Amino acid sequence: MPAVRMRARLALLAPMSVFAVAFVMRLGAVALSRGGLSGDYGYDPSVYYTAADAFVYGRMPYRDFVLLHPPGLMLILAPFAELGRLTTDSTGFIAGNLALATLGAFNAVLVYLVARRMGTRRVAAWIGGMFYAVWYGAVYAELSIRLEPLGGFAFLLGMLALADHRPDRMRRDAVLAGLAFGFAVSVKAWWIAPLVVAAVWLARTPGGLRRAGAFLVGAVATVVVVDGPFFAMAPSAMWHMIVTDQLGRTSFVPFLSRSLALTTLHDAIRSIHGQARIAVSLAFAVVLVALLAAAWRSRGLARLAGVVLVVQVVVLVRSPSFFGFYLDYLAPALALVVAAAAQPAGRRLRNWYATGLVGALVAAAACITTVALLLRPADFIQPFPSDELADSLPPVRCIMTISPMALIELDVLSRDLSHHCPQWVDSTGRTYAMDALHGPHYVRRRFNPRWQADVRHYLTSGGAFVLMGDFGSLDAQTLDAVRGNKLLTKHGVVSLYEVFPRDSRLTRPSPRRAEAIRAQEDHRRID
Helix, strand or coil: CHHHHHHHHHHHHHHHHHHHHHHHHHHHHHHHCCCCCCCECCHHHHHHHHHHHHHHCCCCECCCECCCCCCHHHHHHHHHHHHHHHCCHHHHHHHHHHHHHHHHHHHHHHHHHHHHHHCCCHHHHHHHHHHHHHCHHHHHHCCCCCHHHHHHHHHHHHHHHHCCCCHHHHHHHHHHHHHHHHHHHCCCHHHHHHHHHHHHHHHCCCCHHHHHHHHHHHHHHHHHHHHHHHHHHCHHHHHHHHHHHHHCCCCCCCHHHHHHHHHCHHHHHCCCCCHHHHHHHHHHHHHHHHHHHHHHHHCHHHHHHHHHHHHHHHHHHHCCCCCHHHHHHCHHHHHHHHHHHCCCCCCCHHHHHHHHHHHHHHHHHHHHHHHHHHHCHHHCCECCCHHHHHCCCCCCCCEEECCCHHHHHCCCHHHHHHCCCCCCCCCHHHHHCCCCCCCCCCCCHHHCHHHHHHHHHHHCCCCEEEEECCHHHCCHHHHHHHHCCEEEEEECCEEEEECCCCCCCCCCCCHHHHHHHHHHHHHHHHC
16 A cells, blocks of 8 residues: 555656746746846747737737737737736736746646656656756747747647557547647647648558548647638738748758757857857757667657657758747657657666666756856846836827837737727738738848838837837838937837927928827827
8 A cells, every 4th residue: 555655656746846847947047037027028929919919909810910820829818918908918928928838837747648658667758758847948938928838738738649549549539639739730830740740640550541530630620710710801811921921931040050059059058169069969960869769669659759850850940930949849749759768678777778868868958958047047038127118108099119028018008909009919020921022032121111111100100109129120211210209218228209290390291190190189188
């Protein structure tokens, strides 16, 4: 009886310890940063939250605003946007960030559970879960609202269903796995590659054609339910934004830099230069091949994880765009490969060499991430002068910006949406969509006259606007238009302007502009 209780405690302690370490790593990175929980999390998280808030207010993605990804994350964030509407935008945004960080920590537990169901021993599954918990590629991406942790969550749920080997449930589990893989595709289109790999893998197993068919039925059902309504409202726009506009993106990250980024060392420590970059990339490639070879011994689902990982690496290296947080796309499959590679070859002590080697690799990953959290606290969450700017906010109806993080921090995003103010959501995304200049190469924002003209009109369409270090993306004509307005306050890279007609004493405004000015003045008197 005591032995049974001990095994039960160990069975519970292993996933709990994985979750605790993963959560502390992610929350610790935020706590150590200069911005903290209420700081500036960056452009992409603010875009995803703003899309959810706009959706809550009845605006549809693709039809009413730019969204370069499927709507899965937007739908998951809708309850947090509703919370922000009922309280403050910053409250809903913080809650959303904490939820995604917690989900990332739970993904580490899912790695453990999938590895156990694949047949690996507890220690090997624990090593795989710990790798996910401490790997910098996962930690960095899961500090805030991003696509990768949600897509990885759906992928791991699908793998958990596929790992159930009971014959009477195989077809049902294939449908459940398809539903999960389909939702991953509805979060980010890149997950179509693992979905295809899994379908082909199932088709090659005994009775596989029926399982593969059930899997694809589940995947298609999810895509139809999640994406179908939005596609019906704006089929052409949705297709272009998710597929053709994304494929038309041009990355300025060279192949060598991408290869080095896969190691996470350069992103974590930023002290690798010259030929050391090539050496580190080659060493990582050798380690990855060794892990794949060791995991291949386990057969079954471990091999599927290995094939998925290889395909995902190819997707990352060949993708039109590349950022450091994309590495979280690899994290679930890579962690499962690590778990399979750590599986002892036998019961004898001398056959546990793989467990020791892979455990040392995980310890090294933990050290790298810990050093990064201690050396680079300012790089994760930047401070935002919300109190200073709030004191200078003019009593206007609409406050505009091309960085929606400003509206969230100032708690005016939901107010502006309720006032039916224009909201681009993703200003950068417009350069791949309606403001794109068609040609052989992508034209950056600074040199895109169509985007610059739209920005000038957009920023001055409200009563005030905020710029957050956006001056580098504005050309001379747009800068003149910006500086022709009244600078109310400036703190660091954040500037607040009030809009008023330039040279109004010499130039008579148009009737439409005069009406807008009178409406602003009436609104101020009422306030």
